[in-house]
Amino acid sequence: MSYQNLIVEIENKIALVTLNRPQALNALNKELLGEISSFLDESAGNPEIRVVILTGSGEKSFVAGADIKEFSDFAGTQGEELARKGQEQVFDKMENFPKPIIAAVNGFALGGGLELAMSAHFRIASDNAKLGLPEVTLGLIPGYGGTQRLPKLIGKGRASQMIFTAEMISAERAYEIGLVNEVVAQAELLERAKAIASKIVKNSSVAIAKAIQAINASDAKEGFDIEIKSFGELFDEADFKEGTAAFMEKRKPNFK
Ligand code: CAA
Numbered sequence: 001m002s003y004q005n006l007i008v009e010i011e012n013k014i015a016l017v018t019l020n021r022p023q024a025l026n027a028l029n030k031e032l033l034g035e036i037s038s039f040l041d042e043s044a045g046n047p048e049i050r051v052v053i054l055t056g057s058g059e060k061s062f063v064a065g066a067d068i069k070e071f072s073d074f075a076g077t078q079g080e081e082l083a084r085k086g087q088e089q090v091f092d093k094m095e096n097f098p099k100p101i102i103a104a105v106n107g108f109a110l111g112g113g114l115e116l117a118m119s120a121h122f123r124i125a126s127d128n129a130k131l132g133l134p135e136v137t138l139g140l141i142p143g144y145g146g147t148q149r150l151p152k153l154i155g156k157g158r159a160s161q162m163i164f165t166a167e168m169i170s171a172e173r174a175y176e177i178g179l180v181n182e183v184v185a186q187a188e189l190l191e192r193a194k195a196i197a198s199k200i201v202k203n204s205s206v207a208i209a210k211a212i213q214a215i216n217a218s219d220a221k222e223g224f225d226i227e228i229k230s231f232g233e234l235f236d237e238a239d240f241k242e243g244t245a246a247f248m249e250k251r252k253p254n255f256k
Contacts, residue, residue: 063113080232139239
């Protein structure tokens with residue numbers, strides 16, 4: 001397993017996977033998504049891996065979202081394809097991965113970054129983490145399952161507020177509303193994730209794989225399809241051009 005944007009360290013049947021694009025706050029570009037997808041494919045049947053911990057490199061960011069620079073000139077069909085491919089190759093694959101994936105959220109988890117954390121089976125966070133779905137500031141909606149997974153985790157009202165306001169919440173608030181299971185000091189985050197993973201490793205992996213299937217069995221597919229289609233349609237709107245231009249020019253968007 002050798003990657004450009006992922007660091008994979010395997011010890012005691014636990015794979016620590018570090019997303020490593022610090023120059024872009026670990027934003028998810030095509031290459032990084034492809035590598036996460038390959039890692040999942042390569043490790044699903046690997047007996048040396050029984051639990052995965054996913055984290056971001058550096059102390060600032062888990063993942064600051066999908067890579068805006070990569071899709072800022074997209075039109076609708078490309079936007080729809082981006083969401084569909086991403087969901088199939090990474091986000092759905094993670095949620096249905098037969099081994100537990102723990103997201104160790106070490107800083108910003110925004111947009112696709114929070115969506116990635118929500119596709120993990122559960123999340124723990126460092127006390128400096130900031131979580132949010134800021135897509136509407138770009139004239140978009142979450143496209144990697146955020147409109148579906150966030151309401152399930154924290155309830156429809158809270159999820160709607162987070163999506164409409166685009167505000168980031170603190171790790172402490174994320175804990176209060178059930179978005180993360182635990183909050184620890186940043187220096188202890190990986191140690192705590194490994195301690196939880198070590199407990200899981202001792203249990204029956206066959207039973208845990210079945211538990212994952214059963215837990216996911218009630219998820220409806222239709223909502224994800226509507227999200228993908230709407231995400232694509234928004235790429236043809238003027239607000240999307242203005243939102244992404246504003247991000248790259250480091251100014252506030254002026255939506256009509
Ligand atoms: N895509 C591409 N590049 C990004 C990025 C992203 N999502 N987030 C940060 N970066 C880049 C910045 O452009 C900057 O690069 P340069 O040094 O080349 O200018 C570098 O990372 C450092 O970022 P900042 O200078 O902005 O750092 P900051 O501390 O001032 O701000 C931040 C941090 C609040 C996280 C800010 O970077 C930010 O708002 N990022 C965008 C967050 C966002 O909107 N995410 C949603 C993306 S859309 C999405 O995810 C769609 C989907 O659901 C599929």
